[in-house]
Amino acid sequence: MLGPAGAILDIKPIYPTTDFSLVLQRPSLPTVLTNGLIMYYEDSGVGEPILLIPGLAIDVSQVQRLIGGLCAGRRVIAIDNRGVGRSEKPDSPYSIGMMADDAAGLLPALSISRTDVLGISLGGRIALELALRHPEMVRNLILVSTSARTNFPRGVIWPLSNLLQRIPAVRAVGTKYPQPYYAYVRQREASHGYDATSRLAQIEKPTLVVQGRSVRMVPLALAEELHSGIRGSKLVSIEGGHIESIVKPEELVRVVSEFLREQSG
Numbered sequence: 139m140l141g142p143a144g145a146i147l148d149i150k151p152i153y154p155t156t157d158f159s160l161v162l163q164r165p166s167l168p169t170v171l172t173n174g175l176i177m178y179y180e181d182s183g184v185g186e187p188i189l190l191i192p193g194l195a196i197d198v199s200q201v202q203r204l205i206g207g208l209c210a211g212r213r214v215i216a217i218d219n220r221g222v223g224r225s226e227k228p229d230s231p232y233s234i235g236m237m238a239d240d241a242a243g244l245l246p247a248l249s250i251s252r253t254d255v256l257g258i259s260l261g262g263r264i265a266l267e268l269a270l271r272h273p274e275m276v277r278n279l280i281l282v283s284t285s286a287r288t289n290f291p292r293g294v295i296w297p298l299s300n301l302l303q304r305i306p307a308v309r310a311v312g313t314k315y316p317q318p319y320y321a322y323v324r325q326r327e328a329s330h331g332y333d334a335t336s337r338l339a340q341i342e343k344p345t346l347v348v349q350g351r352s353v354r355m356v357p358l359a360l361a362e363e364l365h366s367g368i369r370g371s372k373l374v375s376i377e378g379g380h381i382e383s384i385v386k387p388e389e390l391v392r393v394v395s396e397f398l399r400e401q402s403g
Contacts, residue, residue, distance in 0.1 A: 172247070173239045173243050177218065179216065183214050185213050186398075187212070188254040188256055190204070191261035191264050194326060195309070197224070197317075198216045207387050219261070219264065220236070221325045227324075234264055241268055251274075251275070252274070255277075255279055260284075260329060262281040263284055266279070269341050269343055283350055285356050288333075338368050339367065346397040347372065349374075351377055
């Protein structure tokens with residue numbers, strides 16, 4: 139099939155149990171068409187795959203240190219979620235389930251049938267939902283600074299963060315691909331009403347729950363709730379918070395690597 143300017147487009151079937159029909163691999167940029175969305179991804183390293191799902195308003199360019207740490211002996215697939223970075227940003231309602239299906243549609247395009255999955259914050263809820271909707275695609279599950287529900291008291295941190303995100307200069311910090319405010323709102327609202335606590339017992343994958351000791355946006359009690367709800371899961375506390383897991387990811391890389399070695403042994 140010919141694309142713009144006569145470019146040859148490689149069209150492959152995607153995972154047959156989803157409602158997607160085609161995956162479009164662009165020759166000029168690492169993107170796929172999944173769940174009706176053009177998704178940007180980066181594919182680094184060699185070895186067993188791990189899918190990295192960043193959090194709210196975070197794109198691939200902002201998790202390069204984490205990718206670099208995880209790349210030691212592993213293949214890291216990092217994605218820009220719907221609404222951020224170089225992925226498409228439709229101005230229509232998003233949901234955690236929708237974003238999990240976005241990620242699920244990427245894997246067959248990369249000839250990955252099963253992978254470890256690491257999600258941070260919003261990305262953790264997406265990873266959780268991916269394991270619930272497509273358990274056959276997930277080998278090990280790693281949930282970082284996240285929760286199975288969002289109906290908890292947030293104090294002043296969330297309102298302040300939402301207010302700051304209205305400022306273009308704030309949204310441009312640390313990225314070449316500033317997120318439009320409307321897309322930030324769409325991503326944020328994807329978590330509204332999400333509650334997987336009653337389904338946690340359905341997860342039978344080896345699971346690591348990681349909580350930063352300085353995290354204020356997600357209380358430790360919610361990490362403990364994940365841990366108690368997922369049978370056989372492991373809960374680890376590390377230094378730092380949301381930002382530290384991205385800009386100073388050494389301890390996160392260490393605990394993740396140890397966990398994955400334990401599972402492979």
